[in-house]
Amino acid sequence: MAIVINIDVMLAKRKMSVTELSERVGITMANISNLKTGKAKAIRMTTLDAICKALDCQPGDILEYKSENASQE
Structure with a gap:
């Protein structure tokens, strides 16, 4: 897929755990x-x-x- 989701990068920058984000957002850790x-x-x-x-x-x-063709160039 050409769309990359960088939640892990932002979690690290904010020093926040997946559990804390899950609680703040109101969605499961699985999601x-x-x-x-x-x-x-x-x-x-x-x-x-x-x-x-x-x-x-x-x-x-x-x-x-990210272009799917970028890896082929």
């Missing part, structure tokens, strides 16, 4: 894990909003586009 590993196929805007509030960041700090 956060699915986001971190790229297994999630979608994210609700309300969830993205809550993650950004909890991590005090912008959506662009979490979401990154």
Whole structure:
């Protein structure tokens, strides 16, 4: 997938655990894990909003586009 979710990077920058983020956002640790590993196929805007509030960041700090052709160049 060309969209990479960098929640783990922001968690490290904020010195926050997955458990704490889960509690602040109101979603399960399993769902956060699915986001971190790229297994999630979608994210609700309300969830993205809550993650950004909890991590005090912008959506662009979490979401990154990587061209699938970049590895072939």
